[in-house]
Amino acid sequence: MALAVEIYQLTKSFPPDERFGMSSQMRRCATSIPANIAEGFGRESRQSFIQYLRIAQGSLKELETLSELARRVGLLGGDESEGVASKCTSLGKMLRSLIRKLEQKGR
Template sequence: MNEKTGSYKDLIVWQQAMDLAVAVYGATKSWPKEELYGLTSQVRRAASSIPANIAEGYGREIRGSYQQFLRIAQGSLKELETQILIA
């Protein structure tokens, strides 16, 4: 990954993932308090995992590792989608 320049913060996908995480935290504030340690917590963890894995993968020196972290981020996105449908 020698061609890597800048920061993960410059990646549009990371910026959009951050916007999604912020929106999820805002939306879940009004969820029932009895779900705070259940579905609310799961949704928030999945949402914050997306930009976190993009950033962590970007910091890896090996392209294969970066791609694996992008796959993990994609998995977290699918997890979030499923939890939102449950909610």
């Protein structure tokens, strides 16, 4: 959730012509991550939860890519982009660890 809030704050400074472009896409990715984690958990099935965690990983990778692109086209500063990248890396590690633990439980 914290990453999604940060993305909303960062994209507020994007130019108005990016409202339906990069800003919208980054916000969708960022909100998709916690939404998929919650939806998967709510399914009350380990396999479903794992599947939704993998979907969250995909959204995270998409957000990483869009953040780098936003930096390259001048929408995000280097520090902002590095902060997002660092948080994405940390969250990615948490997701992978949780998936591994859930997979081990199923054996």
